Amino acid sequence: MSQSPSDQTRQAGILGWIEHTGNRLPDPVFIFLWLILFVVAISVIAAMTGVSAVHPTQLMEDGSPLIISAASLLSADNIQRLLVEMPTTFTHFHPLGYVLVVMLGAGVAERSGLFGSVMSSAVKMAPAALLTPVVALLAMVGNLAADAAYVVLIPLAGVVFAAAGRHPIAGIAAGFAGVSGGFSANLMPGQLDALLFGITESAVETLDSNWIMNIAGNWYFIAVMTLLYLPVIWYITDRVIEPRLGKLVTNAESSTAGIIKTADDVLSHEEAQGMRRAGLAALVVIGIWVLLCVAPGTPLINESAPEEARMQPFYQSLVAGFFILFLACGWAYGTATGSVKSHRDVVRMMSEAMADLSYYLVLAFAAAHFVAMFNWSNLGLIFAINGAAVIQASNMPTPILISVIVLLTGMINLFIGSASSKWALLAPVMVPMLMLLGISPEMATAAYRVGDGATNIITPLMPYFPLILAFCQRWNKDFGLGSLAATMIPYSIWMLITGLVLAMIWIGLGLPLGPGAGTTYAL
Template sequence: MTDTSHPQPSEMTGVLAWIERSGNRLPDPVFIFLYCIAGVVAISVIAALAGVSALHPTQVDAAGNALVVSAESLLSAANVQKLLVEMPATFAGFHPLGYVLVVMLGAGVAERSGLFASAMSSAVSRAPSLLLTPAVAFIGMVGNLAADAAYVVLIPLAGVIFAAAGRHPIAGIAAAFAGVSGGFSANILPGQLDALLFGITEAAAETILPTWDANIAGNAYFIIAMTFVFLPVIWYVTDKIIEPHLAPIIPGEAESSTAGIIKGPDTSLTQGEIQGLKRAGMACLGIVALWVFLCVGPGTPLINEDANPEARLNPLYQSLVAGFFILFLAAGWAYGSASGSINNHRDVVRMMSESMSDLSYYLVLAF
């Protein structure tokens, strides 16, 4: 009798095995933060007992000398009282929390209406076979605007698109995963991650310079440059290292466990979805035009004409969080109304509510 059982994969050895075992032993990130907090508390007690002090980098005392800051125990009576009394205010005042919640209200509608999925599907499926790898990697990096939707949608979709083009689906999955995960901070536009970092950076900087203001586009040059550094690296590794070691497949014979025989990429979107993408694009242009009008129109609400030249654009920068919320909300609603995923305003409210449920772990982590 022929043995039809599948061979068991061999155990990973060497450095990779050690990394895997070490990673599996790590506690939940929430408890990692708790352990770090306990360590900081212990260090503060030791530093206070040892009389450690330092000179403040910007503040001076009455004599004009640099202000001496002495280490203070976090377990002192005053600090324990402050912790317990101001705990709700401390949590509610966490800078990044409001930014992330606001952006995700709009992004949740765009994601759950199907806009992100259709946009990524359309972008990848239109790419020629030769340019599939850079297209998938680029869409993966830009897809971090959609948060976790890129993981759920683009990675399996890339495997299907590669197979339909006669290339190995594993190569597509690898390229997509590298773009989405490895290039998560790279993009051509600020996104939800920038909203999070914006709040953390501003809160940290204000401890030294209270008048300092950050803006959500502060990392723009860096993340744009990262995009075009990562892109050729992912392209080369996928096409020259990964794919040559994979067995070739025959176009049309690839099969999906959920969709059966893989269809060509030109049949992926329905007429309603195509119409939805057009409406979403028009909505995006409308929101961009509105923001331009608020900058150059009567009264210039987003430009502070009375401020110093370097501070005149601060209202514009600080409005970008609200701008992304409105942009995602308008585009998602426009797409959903055309594709049929949104029938009335109740669907929009439901999607916004569901997007907040996705942030439950983030709320625990932020606390």
């Protein structure tokens, strides 16, 4: 399925200008190559002028401060690193392995017809008016699965919308906004909470060694943030984004044509039997994962780790879990409907799934080298440290300071996508600074989380941004970088605004952020 050029009317307003201008840019692969050249030039200038920053946590072996200096990407060491480590840089690109593994299984579930039947049945049972909020809520809750949510929930959101006769890119946008824009929002604490509060605890120890880390220290706040983001995503998807996308036109040559069933299709006896077999296969896979968590030795539970980190192997196993789940369910469904007659059909379906990712692989090669070289230059690290130092020296009123922290985090997020990496750099300065101003470590962490998620969805430097573009191009081959940016900007702006307002109201009323976690702190 794709959208014909005649259906892509020129949109008016600022979003239309962003889309039109962005789509006139070169292919994203070459944009990354130009960005690499730009970073190389900046790194040379920064190295020559001695741009540097003092690392807030690390010291030299002799106890002196660790100075982070800008490194020229044209130095002999970095040129050698680029050429020698090129295969490693590409293959170690963070999302690449997750995407390839999950999509191998998802390709079988999709091409066997399972996804179409399941989504068609689900759409019939759910009111069409609630499709968007259901997708958005599942996306926000699904980010407990971290990376797996990007490669599972977001493309499935497009399939769900297509099955309901709605524009699939609107579903992808809603899923992307929920998984990535609402990355810090959820109905319950998860691995992100353990990760962030572990960093917060290290920062607190510089002032208060008796402070006890509470993984649920932001539970109430992130739960309310989830409920607040839900109507925002719902309204923007249905009233802003989907009307802009226009009518979807079926293209018989599309790799997804014939796979998606509409909500009006009736399941045949074979399809109904296939869904029963897929359900049994799903129960078996889920049972195996439960067994691996409770059986002697608990392979997926790290009993020797601190309590907040014991579930880490389980979370990390979800990518493999989704691969096996989709493979088993798709295979079981296909044996009943006749779409899978032998193991050769399974291999063919997996191969076709990889063919759909061919463009993403090329794009990932360029993106991987840009991200790696940007890190080698130390420019992102220096920018983050100096930005936090400016806030520390400002002596602003508390409400304004919280606002600046949220906005600064969102801005830094455009350059450094990892939530833990940014917090590891900012927390040693921000947390003690706010504690001295009477603001609790839990509130500092909550303010950081607001800014961290909202701009995830508009920066091409976010590792999964090229993948989302590839998902969209499966439905509309002319959907470019500008189209994706214009689509996600309304979500980013309103999620940042609503999250910022929530943080201000929360600290103004002094509401508890979680069990035993207040907004104020007394040294």
